[in-house]
């Protein structure tokens with residue numbers, strides 16, 4: 443049983459999807475006006491961990507992530523750079539897709555773009571006007587929050603503070619200024635606009651997610667994720683618009699990931715501590731190390747990013763890689779060790795228990811490292827059999843379906859093919875068939891694989907050309 447903390451109820455709840463075995467997941471995507479920084483990436487990686495774990499547990503996941511390519515910020519910055527909105531947002535959405543791949547996040551099934559879904563938004567706004575939840579003012583359309591009794595439930599805000607009839611036009615604002623918010627903004631000089639049934643103008647940011655989530659996932663779906671910054675006003679407003687329009691519950695589970703700070707301080711451009719993935723790659727940080735660091739802290743805790751923590755993450759990752767290397771490259775004896783299947787079983791159980799408990803990854807990682815420690819002792823005592831090693835390798839790789847921190851499988855398939863060749867060569871040498879042994883070595887060399895005799899046996903490496 444998987445349990446998740448639901449921001450809406452403020453409790454850890456058992457997870458039950460609407461359809462057994464299937465999860466419909468919406469995660470707020472990037473507003474493509476800059477390169478994603480590590481704070482943004484933390485949220486996306488937490489969502490990827492959630493998704494991978496659900497898949498590991500046998501769920502089919504339909505994942506939608508929107509691309510906000512029209513809002514206050516994209517318009518402001520496109521203007522500043524002297525580009526059209528399209529030229530400007532294209533650049534940053536391409537960068538976003540590169541980052542996702544670099545950090546090995548599983549791609550969403552749909553990446554709807556706001557500018558391609560204007561009619562869907564207009565349809566909802568029209569419906570809200572007809573139902574009396576929205577009203578027009580100076581060419582714009584606002585949502586009347588006093589008409590929606592559940593307003594404030596997600597962010598646990600005090601509704602007595604509200605001043606009915608006050609309006610806010612900006613996409614982002616503080617809780618203190620909770621007011622009727624813009625669904626549709628009147629056409630302005632120098633801003634992109636669409637001619638529609640409800641007038642000429644452009645959508646507010648919040649309506650974008652309501653329209654695109656329901657289009658691909660239905661009016662009620664299972665999980666909606668984002669960063670804690672999204673709770674108010676973005677997600678609060680999404681609930682109000684969606685539920686007022688459909689008359690149905692919008693989302694069953696709301697999951698939010700906490701902030702990331704750098705060296706104990708809030709990230710900000712002016713402090714120069716707002717790193718992007720690109721900047722870290724330039725500093726020779728391995729993507730897998732960054733990914734490991736970002737998943738290793740529980741998503742509801744503040745994550746303090748430091749270069750020291752990156753080094754520690756690197757050391758932990760290296761321990762896992764070294765372990766695999768040993769398993770793949772040592773020559774083990776025939777006889778199996780009956781403890782190994784027990785270790786695997788126990789580790790798998792703890793790994794699943796940890797993540798099932800609201801993604802408590804520390805428990806899962808501890809289980810993995812404990813196992814590595816125990817097996818390393820056995821390896822050093824020469825108490826591991828060939829079959830044990832093979833089982834351990836495939837087990838570690840099965841866990842990596844969730845973690846995604848080890849070198850990709852294709853390289854590993856290569857590794858196992860090479861190992862087979864090495865074994866053939868060893869056998870040939872043992873049989874004094876040096877001709878065959880040399881032939882195998884030559885074959886490998888042609889593939890760029892160099893063999894080395896070490897005291898631990900034969901090792902191989904890829905020749906750097």
Ligand SMILES: [Zn+2]
Nearest residue numbers: 470471651676
């Ligand atoms: Zn959103």
